[in-house]
Amino acid sequence: MGKLYLVPTPIGNLEDITLRALRILKEVDLILAEDTRTSSVLLKHYNIATRISSHHKFNEHRTVEHIAEQILAGNNIALISDAGTPSISDPGFLLTRTCLNMGVEVECLPGATAFVPALVNSGFPSDRFCFEGFLPQKKGRQKKLKELADETRTMIFYESPYRLVKALEQFSENFGPDRRVSVSRELSKLFEENFRGTVAEVLAHFQSKTIKGEIVIVLEGKPDPKPGDKEEEED
Numbered sequence: 001m002g003k004l005y006l007v008p009t010p011i012g013n014l015e016d017i018t019l020r021a022l023r024i025l026k027e028v029d030l031i032l033a034e035d036t037r038t039s040s041v042l043l044k045h046y047n048i049a050t051r052i053s054s055h056h057k058f059n060e061h062r063t064v065e066h067i068a069e070q071i072l073a074g075n076n077i078a079l080i081s082d083a084g085t086p087s088i089s090d091p092g093f094l095l096t097r098t099c100l101n102m103g104v105e106v107e108c109l110p111g112a113t114a115f116v117p118a119l120v121n122s123g124f125p126s127d128r129f130c131f132e133g134f135l136p137q138k139k140g141r142q143k144k145l146k147e148l149a150d151e152t153r154t155m156i157f158y159e160s161p162y163r164l165v166k167a168l169e170q171f172s173e174n175f176g177p178d179r180r181v182s183v184s185r186e187l188s189k190l191f192e193e194n195f196r197g198t199v200a201e202v203l204a205h206f207q208s209k210t211i212k213g214e215i216v217i218v219l220e221g222k223p224d225p226k227p228g229d230k231e232e233e234e235d
Helices: 019-027 036-045 060-072 093-101 115-122 141-147 164-175 199-207 229-234
Strands: 003-006 030-033 052-054 077-080 105-108 129-134 154-159 180-185 193-198 215-219
Touching: 003 060, 003 093, 019 077, 030 036, 036 052, 060 077, 060 093, 093 105, 115 154, 115 180, 115 193, 115 215, 141 164, 154 164, 164 180, 164 199, 164 215, 180 199, 193 199
Parallel strands: 003 077, 003 105, 030 052, 030 077, 129 154
Antiparallel strands: 154 215, 180 193, 180 215
């Protein structure tokens, strides 16, 4: 029997890949990539000639069982996403679950993922946090934001650069303009930016510029009540 390897890839800087990840990508029989054109840049950079095939959210439901059968037959297969760790807001969960249910061994390598450096750079508490990934684009978005209004843990969101301003406007409405937030973009790349402040301050900053790159938003949790607040509420 072979094995499924979940291999993290750099989120920007191509140097951010482990020696073990490079070895696995060279040794496996097949690499499954979210976008073969994007992943080919990385593979070519490191002279990795392993066969590559497409595996993304539009075809994974049709192919996961066939892939698991290939591994059961003795093939070692690696799954990579365009950037970061597979299944973290990327394809990977369905294949992992299918392989485990069919008795296939799965191994996830440690490595790059965008939300960890964004969380640490924010300066907000990182001992307990809540990863929300991408908010619903339309249906259920406001409901989710209202549900999170009383969340006391640090919250982490992924967002498109085209929706960042809208997201910050909605944060102001649901969490208040004075809630602290940190926005990270182009992490590990030449023009990396980490901008922190109140929601109102960060919104004003990004309203005045063209926004590019992948976005991670780290939002402060709801502050604990100040001494005396509870007594005043009861009165």
